[in-house]
Amino acid sequence: MLVKLSSSSLKQTRWYEYGVRFLLGGFATVFAGIVSTRFGVSAGGLFLALPAIFCASATLIESHERRAKQRTGLDGRRRGQQAAALDAAGAAMGSIGLGAFAGVFYVTVLSSVIGAFTAAIAAWAVVSVSAWWLRRKLRSTSRHSRSERAARSEGGRSSLA
Amino acid sequence: MTEYILRFIAGGAIVSAFAIFGDMLKPKSFSGLLGAAPSVALATLGIAVVQHGPQYAATASWTMIYGAVALACYSLAVCHLLMRFRLAALPATTIAFVVWLAVAFGLLAGFGGAA
Numbered sequence: 001m002l003v004k005l006s007s008s009s010l011k012q013t014r015w016y017e018y019g020v021r022f023l024l025g026g027f028a029t030v031f032a033g034i035v036s037t038r039f040g041v042s043a044g045g046l047f048l049a050l051p052a053i054f055c056a057s058a059t060l061i062e063s064h065e066r067r068a069k070q071r072t073g074l075d076g077r078r079r080g081q082q083a084a085a086l087d088a089a090g091a092a093m094g095s096i097g098l099g100a101f102a103g104v105f106y107v108t109v110l111s112s113v114i115g116a117f118t119a120a121i122a123a124w125a126v127v128s129v130s131a132w133w134l135r136r137k138l139r140s141t142s143r144h145s146r147s148e149r150a151a152r153s154e155g156g157r158s159s160l161a
Numbered sequence: 162m163t164e165y166i167l168r169f170i171a172g173g174a175i176v177s178a179f180a181i182f183g184d185m186l187k188p189k190s191f192s193g194l195l196g197a198a199p200s201v202a203l204a205t206l207g208i209a210v211v212q213h214g215p216q217y218a219a220t221a222s223w224t225m226i227y228g229a230v231a232l233a234c235y236s237l238a239v240c241h242l243l244m245r246f247r248l249a250a251l252p253a254t255t256i257a258f259v260v261w262l263a264v265a266f267g268l269l270a271g272f273g274g275a276a
Contacts, residue, residue: 021176030172041274045227085244089240090196
């Protein structure tokens, strides 16, 4: 499946769900600032990669998928869990990019602040998308070789019979 | 107080923008990349540079690498709790937060902050 950009999924989201994400994002940023002030910048830095809105996003995805299945008369609970798990797998890939963001920012910020932000965002995007693409390629290659092996053993069995 | 209000608005707006963009993307595994977007980091590092200078922001970004490693472990833990233990999303994401805390503070204790 190709990567697609579609606004149709926005219609599924209710207004308060946007509000919840805004509040969680705001509180996470304030919290990171408070930790930096109270416990030092090193401890505060950890919270720049806090999974602040992850619980809200995963719950949202799960409920959207469940609702969609329930409309067709099915339970949809398992489908919801699978969709949320896929989102989590994507976030795991994205966190490699987040590490690259932090590393590039650390190296470049002392020479140019604007350049550091630009380079760090570019690093995050390139590394995240590459990690996702690589995982997808490896999965499809292993699936393909598994099905080839199964077909070969099936062929061997039928020639023996 | 003004600083915290500014942090709240900037953080909320950037996080929401990334979340909306993520909602619009398909497939799900790709939109999940936005779940690890540097939204809190952009707001916080921007304010840190203005308030304390680039050296302070650099120190924060070094330990952010530990946070990112912890986020990867957290995401994998959520994935396993959902698929293997068949938990719902809310308890899975809440329980896995222990993993994030353990890995992040474990790395900070083991390797320390920036030199």
